[in-house]
Amino acid sequence: EIVMTQSPATLSVSPGERASLSCRASHNVGNNLAWYQQKPGQPPRLLISSASSGVTGLPARFSGSRSGTEFTLTISSLQSEDSGIYFCQQYNTWPFTFGQGTRLEIK
C-alpha cells in the first residue's frame, strides 16, 4: 500500500499571504494525485487532479505541482474562505490512499 504523508499537520497563515501544503508518496504515483478541501460537516471537495489541473471554477490562487514523489498545493493569496482541511489522494495504485490531512487556519 502506498503511504501518503502530508505536512505540516496544521498551518496558520494570515490573509493575503501564501500557503504551501506538502504531500509525499512512499512510491511513485506518477501524476495521479488529487487534492481535496474539506470544511466541517461537508464531504471533501475535489480541487486539483493530475497533480496540477484545477477543476472548473477553481480560483486562480490555487495551484498544484509535482517533483518526483513530492507534491505541493499552493494558495498564493489566502482568503478567509480557504480555511479547512486539505487532503491529498493517490489514484495510481490500488488501494487509492489518502494523506492524513493538513488543517489550514486563517490568522
Add this chain to the structure above:
Amino acid sequence: DVRLVQSGAEVREPGESLKISCKGSGYSFTSYWIGWVRQMPGRGPEWMGIIYPGDSDTRYSPSFQGRVTISADKSNDTAYLQWSSLTASDTAMYYCARQGYSTPFYPMDVWGQGTPITVSS
C-alpha cells in the same frame, strides 16, 4: 445536475447487519466507477473500495476486504455498502463518490453527502 444522494443516518448495535445506499442522478450511472470512503471522527479519509455498476466489477482495499460488501443495482442507479456484523469500530461517516469514466484511475469528483453510522450497545 450530477448528484449522489446517500441514505440517512443509522444507529445499530454490535453484531447487527446494515446496508446503506448511494443513488446517482444526472449522468450515466453505469459508465462511472463509484467508490466508498470511511472517515472516522477527526481522521483522514480511508478509501474502502470501488465498483463499476455497468458490470459490477469490484475492488476492495485490503483493510476492508472481507469486512464489507460493495454492490450495485444498475436498474436503480444505486450503489450499496453493507456489513454482516457491525462492531463499534465501524462508527464513522461513510461517503460514496464518483470515480472515473470507464477507468477507476481517476479522482473522486462528485461526492454524496455522507451517511453517519453509530454502532453502540
